[in-house]
Amino acid sequence: MFDLDTWREVFDTLRHHKLSTALTGFSVAWGILMLIVLLGSGQGLERGIEHQFRDDAVNSIWITPGETSLPHRGLQPGREIQLTNSDYDDLRTTLDGVEHITSRFLLQGRNTFTYRNETGTFPIRSVHPDHRHLENTQVVLGRFVNEIDIRERRKVAVIGRVVRDELFGEHSPIGEPLQINGIVFKVVGVFEDSGGDSEMEIVYLPISTAQRTFGGTDRIAQLMLTTGQLDVDTTSAMTDEIRDRFAERHRFAPGDRRAIAVDNLNEQFQRVLALMEGIRFFVWIIGIGTLLSGVVGVSNIMMISVQERTREIGVRKALGATPWNIVSLVVQEAVFLTAVSGYIGLVLGVGVLELMARLPEAEMFRQPGIDLSIALYALALLVLAGGLAGFFPARRAASIRPIEALRDE
Amino acid sequence: MIELTAIEKSYRMGKNRLTVLRGIDLSIQAGEMVSIMGSSGSGKSTLMNIIGILDDYDSGAYRLDGALIRGLSETRAAKLRGRYIGFVFQSFHLIPFKTALENVALPLYYQGVARRERNRQAAHLLERVGLSEWSRHLPTELSGGQKQRVAIARALVSEPKIILADEPTGALDTATSYEVMDLLAEIHAEGVTVVIVTHEPDIAERTRRIIRLQDGVIRSDSEVGRVASPIHPLTEPDGAAGRTAAARTTSGPA
Numbered sequence: 001m002f003d004l005d006t007w008r009e010v011f012d013t014l015r016h017h018k019l020s021t022a023l024t025g026f027s028v029a030w031g032i033l034m035l036i037v038l039l040g041s042g043q044g045l046e047r048g049i050e051h052q053f054r055d056d057a058v059n060s061i062w063i064t065p066g067e068t069s070l071p072h073r074g075l076q077p078g079r080e081i082q083l084t085n086s087d088y089d090d091l092r093t094t095l096d097g098v099e100h101i102t103s104r105f106l107l108q109g110r111n112t113f114t115y116r117n118e119t120g121t122f123p124i125r126s127v128h129p130d131h132r133h134l135e136n137t138q139v140v141l142g143r144f145v146n147e148i149d150i151r152e153r154r155k156v157a158v159i160g161r162v163v164r165d166e167l168f169g170e171h172s173p174i175g176e177p178l179q180i181n182g183i184v185f186k187v188v189g190v191f192e193d194s195g196g197d198s199e200m201e202i203v204y205l206p207i208s209t210a211q212r213t214f215g216g217t218d219r220i221a222q223l224m225l226t227t228g229q230l231d232v233d234t235t236s237a238m239t240d241e242i243r244d245r246f247a248e249r250h251r252f253a254p255g256d257r258r259a260i261a262v263d264n265l266n267e268q269f270q271r272v273l274a275l276m277e278g279i280r281f282f283v284w285i286i287g288i289g290t291l292l293s294g295v296v297g298v299s300n301i302m303m304i305s306v307q308e309r310t311r312e313i314g315v316r317k318a319l320g321a322t323p324w325n326i327v328s329l330v331v332q333e334a335v336f337l338t339a340v341s342g343y344i345g346l347v348l349g350v351g352v353l354e355l356m357a358r359l360p361e362a363e364m365f366r367q368p369g370i371d372l373s374i375a376l377y378a379l380a381l382l383v384l385a386g387g388l389a390g391f392f393p394a395r396r397a398a399s400i401r402p403i404e405a406l407r408d409e
Numbered sequence: 410m411i412e413l414t415a416i417e418k419s420y421r422m423g424k425n426r427l428t429v430l431r432g433i434d435l436s437i438q439a440g441e442m443v444s445i446m447g448s449s450g451s452g453k454s455t456l457m458n459i460i461g462i463l464d465d466y467d468s469g470a471y472r473l474d475g476a477l478i479r480g481l482s483e484t485r486a487a488k489l490r491g492r493y494i495g496f497v498f499q500s501f502h503l504i505p506f507k508t509a510l511e512n513v514a515l516p517l518y519y520q521g522v523a524r525r526e527r528n529r530q531a532a533h534l535l536e537r538v539g540l541s542e543w544s545r546h547l548p549t550e551l552s553g554g555q556k557q558r559v560a561i562a563r564a565l566v567s568e569p570k571i572i573l574a575d576e577p578t579g580a581l582d583t584a585t586s587y588e589v590m591d592l593l594a595e596i597h598a599e600g601v602t603v604v605i606v607t608h609e610p611d612i613a614e615r616t617r618r619i620i621r622l623q624d625g626v627i628r629s630d631s632e633v634g635r636v637a638s639p640i641h642p643l644t645e646p647d648g649a650a651g652r653t654a655a656a657r658t659t660s661g662p663a
Contacts, residue, residue: 005524016506315502318463320491320519320567322484399483403463406502 010332020305021337024298028338028382029345031294035287035378036349036370037356042283044356044368046276058269059099059230060134061239061262063223063246069258073251081250081259085211085218088128090245091225097238099228100130103220105207113203114179115167122163122201124180126210134224135193137204142174142189149206155213158189160200180205183213227266235266287378294382299389302334306393313397314405323398327391334390335383342379349375410570410602411437411460416469418455429455431625432469437604439570442597444605444613447622454575456622457606461494461573462486474570491520495564499576501556503548509535509559510544516567534562538592554585561592571602578612590615 014021065081088103105126113120131137132144140161149156157178164173173187185205193199211217227235239262244254252259306313313326349370356368397405413435419428429452437443447453458464459471462478471478473493481489495516496502503512513531522530535544538558548556557577564572574593578586590612597603605616613619614633621629 005518008524009518012507012511311502312504315504316515316519317483317487318461318490318496318502319516319563320487322487322519324484325487325519401464403458406498 006329006332009329010336013329014333014337017305017309020301020308024301024305024334024337024386025341025344027294027297027301028341028386029348031290031297031382032342032345032375032379033349033352034290036346036375037352038283038287038290039374040349040353040356040368040370041365042279043370044365045279047367047369048365049272049276053269053272058265059228059235060224060226060265061235061242062265063225063242064221064261064263065250066258066261068252068256070253070256072253072256075251079252081246081252083220083223085220087246087249088220088223090249091223091242095225095238095241095245097227097230097234099226100133101223101225102128102131102134103207104131104222104224105210105219106221107210107214111181111203112179113163113167115173115176118167118169120163120166122160122203124203124205124210126205126207128207130226131204131224132191133226135195135199138192138194139189140192141172142187144189144191145204145206150208153209153212154206155183155185155209156188156206157185158191158204159187160202161190161192162197162201163203164190181214230266232266232270235264239264239267291378291381295385295389298334298338298382298386302330302386302389303393306330306390306397310397310400310405314400314402317398317402318406323395326398327394330390330394330397331387334386338383338386339379342382346375346379410439410441410474411435411604412470412472413460414470416456416459416466416471418452418459418464418466429625430459430466433625433627435620435627435630437602439602440597440600441618442594442603442605442616443618443620444607444616445620445622446607446610446613448608450624451622452625453606453622457573457575457604460571460604461496462490487519491516491567493570495567495569495572497557497560497564497572497574497577499579501548501553501560501580503556503559503563505548508545508547509540509551512548512559513563513566516563520567530566531562534566535559537565538562552585553581554588557581557585557589558592561589561596565596565601569601571604572596574603574605576607577605578607578609586612587615 063083065083068075068077068079068081071077083103085103088101091098092101107124107126110121111124113122125131127145128150129145129147132139137144139158141164142158144158145156148154157180159167159173159178167173167178168176173190176187177184178187179185180203191200191204207220211219227238230238243260243262246252246260246262247254247256250259313321316326317323353368353370413433416430416433416435417428418430419426421427433456445453445456455464459466460473462473462481465480473489476489478489490496503509504515507515510528510531513534514527517527517530532541532544535541538561540555540558540562543551543555543559548559551559557580561572561577564574572593577593578589581589586609593603593605594615603616605612607613616633618630618632620627
């Protein structure tokens with residue numbers, strides 16, 4: 001079936017039916033092009049959303065105090081809620097489902113860091129050891145803050161890569177003295193963070209040390225905890241439990257949302273996952289629709305082209321062509337045409353995605369790309385459809401007796 | 410070569426059945442040159458289609474070179490057509506996007522002949538019908554007579570036993586018609602059986618035997634230049650009888 005002669009005949013007929021060749025080719029190429037651009041854009045959107053969540057643990061709950069907005073038990077609204085170490089101890093020891101927990105104490109204002117002759121200004125976060133699980137902190141040198149640091153209030157610091165580069169240059173900072181606002185700390189570790197450079201110009205200190213050294217007593221600014229593998233419903237229940245406990249401890253109305261913010265990233269992440277799922281579904285629906293319209297287009301054109309060629313087919317049969325000769329000629333034409341133009345569409349589509357990837361990166365749209373196997377499946381489907389679209393009308397045309405095809409009007 | 414016995418054929422036309430052939434008995438020997446005549450609706454085209462294995466029949470028997478042709482698959486019919494029969498049509502039926510040479514070579518393609526050999530044989534036949542210089546031309550660039558000669562070359566290329574020509578001169582002027590008939594006569598002289606369907610008496614006169622069809626039966630079957638043997642009393646070919654009588658008078662004692 002696939003001998004050179006047949007291919008000559010296929011090329012010959014395709015070349016001489018320019019209009020239907022062009023139309024079929026275009027509809028197939030266009031269908032594949034649109035499909036690839038669509039799927040690639042969907043992927044870009046997904047990657048953009050994933051990027052938003054790259055920095056923080058997605059199974060975490062963040063507790064940030066605010067101001068009361070409702071009167072409660074004789075207390076006026078507008079009262080600031082202040083969290084303390086006892087809130088941390090309470091959650092850590094009595095709340096079920098906590099995997100890692102940390103609090104944060106932030107130092108206000110500019111903090112001056114000095115190492116030998118180098119000076120710089122960087123933000124400080126004073127935290128518990130578990131903090132590294134919440135921010136996806138990767139220690140690349142030395143160690144992170146540990147329990148002994150907390151217990152003994154050691155003056156140690158873990159610095160970001162940017163801080164290391166600016167103050168220490170090529171020197172190893174481990175064990176080196178670092179002055180923070182005039183007080184000497186010992187550098188024990190260097191970290192990197194997938195959140196980018198702004199996350200890597202931070203210096204972590206043990207919270208207990210910071211509270212004593214920088215006058216924080218027992219105040220904390222934020223509490224964060226992770227919930228391990230627990231499902232959304234359980235973490236939602238934990239969120240409610242936390243809100244109720246804090247309402248009790250800090251005496252504000254349980255319904256007062258402004259008094260304390262308990263953000264469940266898990267819930268948010270699930271919502272985004274559902275959104276992503278929705279987008280993916282939508283993209284597939286449109287993609288399949290595009291593909292289907294391509295298939296219909298190809299079928300239509302093949303049908304018309306076969307109909308136009310009824311007489312030619314009749315002549316071929318009178319000259320000794322078997323029905324199989326006729327069907328295989330038309331099917332090979334269709335398959336060849338859809339394969340070549342589909343491939344062109346594929347290349348163009350990948351080219352368009354490549355161009356889109358070079359656009360300045362937006363927050364919600366990053367690295368559009370396509371799974372090549374999906375593109376190839378789509379192409380195979382179109383080629384198959386093209387073959388079938390050729391096969392059925394060709395079989396009908398081939399079964400018409402030549403006299404009917406050749407009858408003079 | 411061609412043996413038809415009691416062939417009947419009818420078509421369904423809506424609710425009615427239109428009987429086209431009502432029992433045809435006909436025998437054509439190898440090497441004959443026969444014309445089938447009749448007005449439109451006489452069934453001559455249907456008869457030709459049956460002989461050409463382009464159409465099936467309802468009852469009777471058709472033997473081609475001794476083999477019964479009945480209810481063949483399309484594939485088998487195509488094979489037999491390719492081997493035994495070359496077709497010539499009134500409107501030529503050349504494939505418009507193929508050159509004269511490619512048109513002539515096409516039947517050989519379906520017989521699996523290699524391209525080089527196909528083109529060699531096709532070129533040879535085009536030379537024979539006097540169109541060597543036109544081999545690279547498309548049918549639209551040829552005159553009617555040239556197109557029909559290309560079609561005849563195409564019918565001959567597979568070396569068929571029979572040439573079936575359906576109104577081969579129907580679309581041509583008289584002079585060109587005679588040229589085409591001369592060509593067909595030459596082919597006949599080489600031993601090919603030629604069957605021509607026509608409604609033009611002067612064309613029929615150029616064959617050796619005339620079969621007249623009317624309303625689906627054979628009315629007469631006569632050799633040209635001899636007394637027609639009327640099968641039915643209604644048709645009396647006076648001219649032919651007269652000529653034969655004249656011939657008889659001249660063949661007196663020398």
